[in-house]
Amino acid sequence: KAGVTQTPRYLIKTRGQQVTLSCSPISGHRSVSWYQQTPGQGLQFLFEYFSETQRNKGNFPGRFSGRQFSNSRSEMNVSTLELGDSALYLCASSLVARTGGMYEQYFGPGTRLTVT
Amino acid sequence: GQNIDQPTEMTATEGAIVQINCTYQTSGFNGLFWYQQHAGEAPTFLSYNVLDGLEEKGRFSSFLSRSKGYSYLLLKELQMKDSASYLCAVREGRDDKIIFGKGTRLHILP
Numbered sequence: 001k002a003g004v005t006q007t008p009r010y011l012i013k014t015r016g017q018q019v020t021l022s023c024s025p026i027s028g029h030r031s032v033s034w035y036q037q038t039p040g041q042g043l044q045f046l047f048e049y050f051s052e053t054q055r056n057k058g059n060f061p062g063r064f065s066g067r068q069f070s071n072s073r074s075e076m077n078v079s080t081l082e083l084g085d086s087a088l089y090l091c092a093s094s095l096v097a098r099t100g101g102m103y104e105q106y107f108g109p110g111t112r113l114t115v116t
Numbered sequence: 117g118q119n120i121d122q123p124t125e126m127t128a129t130e131g132a133i134v135q136i137n138c139t140y141q142t143s144g145f146n147g148l149f150w151y152q153q154h155a156g157e158a159p160t161f162l163s164y165n166v167l168d169g170l171e172e173k174g175r176f177s178s179f180l181s182r183s184k185g186y187s188y189l190l191l192k193e194l195q196m197k198d199s200a201s202y203l204c205a206v207r208e209g210r211d212d213k214i215i216f217g218k219g220t221r222l223h224i225l226p
Contacts, residue, residue: 033214042218043159043203056211090158105149105214107158 002027004093004108012114018079021111025072025093031055032074033105034066037088046089049074078113086115120217122204127223128194136189136220138204146207150178150189153201153219162189162202191222199224 005024013019025032034046045058049068066076072093078085092105119141128134140148147166151159163171165180165187177190189202201219208215 035216043205043216045214045216048213056209056213058213104161104164106161109158 004091004106006089006091006108006111008111009109010112010114012116013081014116015081015083017081018077019081019113021076021078021089021091021113023074023076023091023093023108025074025091026106029093029095029106030072031094031096032068032072033092033094034074034076035090035092036060037090037110038086043090046076081115083115086113088112120204120206120215122202122217122220124218125221125223127225128191129225130194130196132194133190133192134194134222136191136202136204136222138187138189138217140185140187140204140206140217142185142206142208142215144209145182145185146209146212148178148180148187149203149205149207149214150176150187151203151205153203155200159203194224196224196226198222 007022031050033048035043037043046060047057047066048055052068063079068074088110090110091108094105122138149164150162152162153159162176163178165171165178168180168182170177170179175192180187201221203219204217206215
């Protein structure tokens with residue numbers, strides 16, 4: 001079974017630009033979560049999508065948005081990039097998204113975004 | 117509010133046992149994860165605890181005490197490849213948000 005894939009793997013953008021990152025979950029997984037990882041803050045939750053609906057959202061500004069398609073693939077968009085947005089963006093998929101089950105999340109390799 | 121604490125760094129010797137602690141303060145606890153992350157790689161799942169007690173999986177075990185807001189990850193027979201960061205994460209609230217600690221960087225000495 002193929003793992004979680006993320007594209008692109010590396011990206012360099014300048015301040016003020018916008019960027020779209022893509023995540024393809026493991027086949028059959030309907031929940032996709034996005035995280036930002038930086039050396040100072042660690043892993044921080046951005047948002048989770050389940051069945052094309054945003055299920056919950058972390059404490060990030062509105063410049064960060066996402067969506068999920070009917071095939072469970074997800075995209076994340078960051079508008080008006082700032083230097084502080086430089087980070088590793090990780091996507092994780094899981095089979096279910098409701099309490100009561102085992103939520104093993106499988107992470108993709110990440111997209112390394114550098115904002116200059 | 118949410119708060120997850122774990123030591124920043126630990127050092128242990130190959131073949132030994134190490135225990136990595138995690139304490140948390142959350143609203144509406146739903147479960148606790150442990151992940152391993154090697155430098156430059158994505159996190160990989162190690163364990164998931166919902167009920168109090170010890171879950172054993174090979175060389176790794178994870179313990180949970182919900183009343184104390186406490187968990188630990190126990191690694192036995194340490195190998196050099198166990199050098200990595202270990203992340204504690206809690207699932208909380210009605211919307212099942214996952215909150216990660218900042219991770220414990222484990223160094224294994226020969």
